[in-house]
Amino acid sequence: MKTQFIYHTIERLGELLKIAARKAGAEYGLQPVQLEVLHYLSVCNRYSDTLMAVTEYLGQTKGTVSQTIKILEKKQLLDKISDLKDKRVSHLKITPKAIALIKDKIPTTMFINASNHLSLTQQQGISSTLQLLLTTLIQSNNMKSFGHCFSCRYNAKSGDSGYFCNLVKEPLTEKDVLLICREHLSNK
Numbered sequence: 610m611k612t613q614f615i616y617h618t619i620e621r622l623g624e625l626l627k628i629a630a631r632k633a634g635a636e637y638g639l640q641p642v643q644l645e646v647l648h649y650l651s652v653c654n655r656y657s658d659t660l661m662a663v664t665e666y667l668g669q670t671k672g673t674v675s676q677t678i679k680i681l682e683k684k685q686l687l688d689k690i691s692d693l694k695d696k697r698v699s700h701l702k703i704t705p706k707a708i709a710l711i712k713d714k715i716p717t718t719m720f721i722n723a724s725n726h727l728s729l730t731q732q733q734g735i736s737s738t739l740q741l742l743l744t745t746l747i748q749s750n751n752m753k754s755f756g757h758c759f760s761c762r763y764n765a766k767s768g769d770s771g772y773f774c775n776l777v778k779e780p781l782t783e784k785d786v787l788l789i790c791r792e793h794l795s796n797k
């Protein structure tokens with residue numbers, strides 16, 4: 610069994626990614642968790658940009674995430690927008706300043722350097738293997754997948770070019786289906 614070896618490899622990768630992310634965030638005066646929140650909000654859809662969804666995704670307490678959000682608001686990296694249908698719900702929208710920051714720092718320079726040393730075939734192989742590991746980890750532990758919308762069971766093609774969500778009963782754009790979602794349900 611290779612379980613121990615796989616675990617140690619992933620753990621080491623995780624540590625190296627954290628070191629690089631800490632360094633990248635520090636250049637903008639951000640703590641790692643603040644950068645993680647901004648990154649999550651830059652890739653999630655409109656059904657997943659709430660305080661509760663961020664809390665679930667990061668596995669942090671509600672108090673920690675609330676505090677982080679307050680700091681990001683003060684730094685003008687994030688705005689709270691009330692939901693049009695339900696005023697009790699706030700959506701967390703990152704500002705253009707935060708979008709530029711994420712574009713500059715994620716993936717980190719360290720990661721891009723490593724990736725550039727791999728051939729396209731190697732990158733595709735690593736991507737499939739990691740995806741398999743992630744899916745297995747999530748499914749075997751009954752966790753939320755937070756997967757990409759295009760791979761969701763509720764995602765249906767509508768007409769020639771559009772998409773439709775059979776869960777929330779709303780149309781989706783081509784951009785929407787590339788984002789991750791709190792309600793995602795795997796096709797498998």
Ligand code: SF4
Binds near residue numbers: 757762775
């Ligand atoms: S199709 Fe699935 S992933 Fe996409 S918005 Fe609906 S529930 Fe979320």
